[in-house]
Amino acid sequence: ILNKGIFEIGVSIDSTEKTIFEEIRVNASFEKVMENLKWFSEYCCRKKTTLNISMTIIRRNWRNIPDIIHLCNKINATVYFSYLYNPESLSLWTLEKDKINEIISFLANQQIPAKTSIEKYNYSCYQDIIKQLQLIETKQILVHDTEVYFKNPLNELTKRISDYYQDNCIVNFELKAKTSIERITSLLADTSSNENISVLLQNLLKIPVDKYIHQIEKKPDVELVELAKKWINHNQSDR
Numbered sequence: 703i704l705n706k707g708i709f710e711i712g713v714s715i716d717s718t719e720k721t722i723f724e725e726i727r728v729n730a731s732f733e734k735v736m737e738n739l740k741w742f743s744e745y746c747c748r749k750k751t752t753l754n755i756s757m758t759i760i761r762r763n764w765r766n767i768p769d770i771i772h773l774c775n776k777i778n779a780t781v782y783f784s785y786l787y788n789p790e791s792l793s794l795w796t797l798e799k800d801k802i803n804e805i806i807s808f809l810a811n812q813q814i815p816a817k818t819s820i821e822k823y824n825y826s827c828y829q830d831i832i833k834q835l836q837l838i839e840t841k842q843i844l845v846h847d848t849e850v851y852f853k854n855p856l857n858e859l860t861k862r863i864s865d866y867y868q869d870n871c872i873v874n875f876e877l878k879a880k881t882s883i884e885r886i887t888s889l890l891a892d893t894s895s896n897e898n899i900s901v902l903l904q905n906l907l908k909i910p911v912d913k914y915i916h917q918i919e920k921k922p923d924v925e926l927v928e929l930a931k932k933w934i935n936h937n938q939s940d941r
Contacts, residue, residue, distance in 0.1 A: 704745060705894075708750075708751055709751060710751050710754070710881070711742045711745065711746055711751075711752075711753050712753075712755075713735070713738075713753070713754070713756070714753050714755075714756045714757070714758070715756070715762075715773075716757055716763050716766075717762075717769075718762045718766055718769040719766060720732040720733075721905040722763055722766065725762065726760075726763065731846055739755075739777065740763060740860070741918040743777040743779065745776065746778070746779075746884070747778065752779075752780065752884075753777065753778065754781070754884065755770065755774050755779050755780075755782070756772065756781075756782045756783075757781065757782070757783055757784070757814050758783075758784045759783055759784070759786065759831070760786045760792045760844065761792055761794060762792070763796070764805055764808075765808065767783075767817055767831065768809070768828075771814055771824050771825075771828050775815065775820060775821050778820055779820070779827075780820065780824065780888075781823075781824045782884070786909065795834070795919075799839055802839045805834060806832055806835045809828070810832055814828050819888060823884075823888050825890070826887060830856060855903035855904045855906075855907055856887070856903055858907055859883065859906055860879055860880070862907070862911050863882050864878075866879075866911040866912065869940050882915065882918050885918055886918060887903075
């Protein structure tokens with residue numbers, strides 16, 4: 703079926719270590735998943751489509767975050783990090799301040815490349831984890847019931863796009879929003895420095911979602927690169 707069409711592939715991998723992986727993904731075979739991942743990577747390269755690796759960060763696997771980044775860069779995959787909030791006993795966000803600082807220090811001291819477009823995108827996702835941990839450490843967070851929401855433009859933009867798709871009765875609106883965000887940030891990484899991406903996402907928050915979301919979905923990459931350049935140039939009339 704895959705060979706008859708052109709598909710984007712997403713794989714959930716919560717650790718690059720066999721013991722931790724199989725502890726989290728009960729009844730999974732680490733070797734089989736890695737074998738399949740190699741096939742998916744070759745498939746996406748052959749079909750010129752995208753491969754995405756999702757990791758849910760918990761207390762058991764945070765040391766594997768850099769390894770996941772390196773794996774993604776090696777197989778030309780984008781990364782997607784999600785955060786576990788419940789149960790609290792498994793979540794990073796309920797750790798003591800000293801432990802949070804230990805994690806921040808560990809991540810900040812890792813060498814993460816940012817040369818190719820894939821590396822730049824994955825690097826920005828990696829840096830976002832550090833920023834979110836810093837917000838937790840300084841208590842600069844908003845808490846609504848059991849949901850932790852961070853004050854950063856990527857989360858806010860993701861929420862707005864997800865709400866837009868949900869309001870328009872789009873099936874699998876959360877996955878659709880994730881795909882759109884990946885395309886937006888990838889374009890920004892291709893056309894700007896890492897320092898500009900957060901600012902550009904802030905600028906997008908000033909624009910109604912319906913003013914650009916169809917361009918993200920329909921326009922070819924070559925045209926979208928030009929669109930991203932307009933965002934970088936802060937030309938309000940072009941938006």
